[in-house]
Amino acid sequence: MFAVLSDIHSNLEALTTVLADIEKRGIETIYCLGDVVGYGPNPRECLDLIIDKARWCILGNHDYAVFYEPTNFNYAAEQASFWTRDVLEAEENKQHCDRRWSFLGEMPMRRTLKSKLGATSAIMDFVHASPRRPINEYIFPEDVYTNPLKVRLLFELVKHTCFVGHTHMPGVFLDEPDFYPPDELGDVYPIIDGEKAIINVGSVGQPRDKNNRASYVYVNKNEVHFVRLQYDIETTMKKIKAIDQLDNFHAERLLDGR
Ligand SMILES: [Fe+2]
Numbered sequence: 001m002f003a004v005l006s007d008i009h010s011n012l013e014a015l016t017t018v019l020a021d022i023e024k025r026g027i028e029t030i031y032c033l034g035d036v037v038g039y040g041p042n043p044r045e046c047l048d049l050i051i052d053k054a055r056w057c058i059l060g061n062h063d064y065a066v067f068y069e070p071t072n073f074n075y076a077a078e079q080a081s082f083w084t085r086d087v088l089e090a091e092e093n094k095q096h097c098d099r100r101w102s103f104l105g106e107m108p109m110r111r112t113l114k115s116k117l118g119a120t121s122a123i124m125d126f127v128h129a130s131p132r133r134p135i136n137e138y139i140f141p142e143d144v145y146t147n148p149l150k151v152r153l154l155f156e157l158v159k160h161t162c163f164v165g166h167t168h169m170p171g172v173f174l175d176e177p178d179f180y181p182p183d184e185l186g187d188v189y190p191i192i193d194g195e196k197a198i199i200n201v202g203s204v205g206q207p208r209d210k211n212n213r214a215s216y217v218y219v220n221k222n223e224v225h226f227v228r229l230q231y232d233i234e235t236t237m238k239k240i241k242a243i244d245q246l247d248n249f250h251a252e253r254l255l256d257g258r
Contacts, residue, residue, distance in 0.1 A: 006033035006165025010040030011205025034060025041239035059107035083245035118221035170202030182226035212257035
């Protein structure tokens, strides 16, 4: 069994809730698809937890923004990444400081695993955003209707399954193309031989599917299970509102799940 998390966005309350659930299920392997930081109030703590708990972590656009530079960010997101950089720079413990910066600087853009999942021989790619542009391309559920060609072209780059985050909207794309949110799947997608899928694991720290509970998936044999968990949103919102450089909208959207 393994868990796949994405888009934590410096939300410590959501991350600790998810990690506790993973531990309770006896899952020992965690893969992270990036955007550990950005938007939220606890970048140091979230980085430390991911460094300690995740086997590896892919580079997300917000991690890139903090380490390199923000690209295509709106003003509030850009301010949040500059604030995050300041907080990481201001760390007085040099060892902690270096460890976090090295981690951010060494994140890979993609990983591939070949593994037997039950009876299925799975090839699993892991990227933050899309198989074509691993850091920055959004694959939205509505793309299957508004831009089916885009989705078909993306599927040409998928060997079997590809785990993504980035849009903060969990669900499964099939190459028809079609999109299935978790509730249409009974919260389980079975990975099977010969069926290509792009699996969005949703967001731990800033869900945007009108459901404010933290999202992640775990894989047991060939089954991908979508999990949602209530966490202490109030505390995260209060922390965001207390930091001038973080726009209050980043707090409000947590409550609305948007
Ligand atoms: Fe994100």
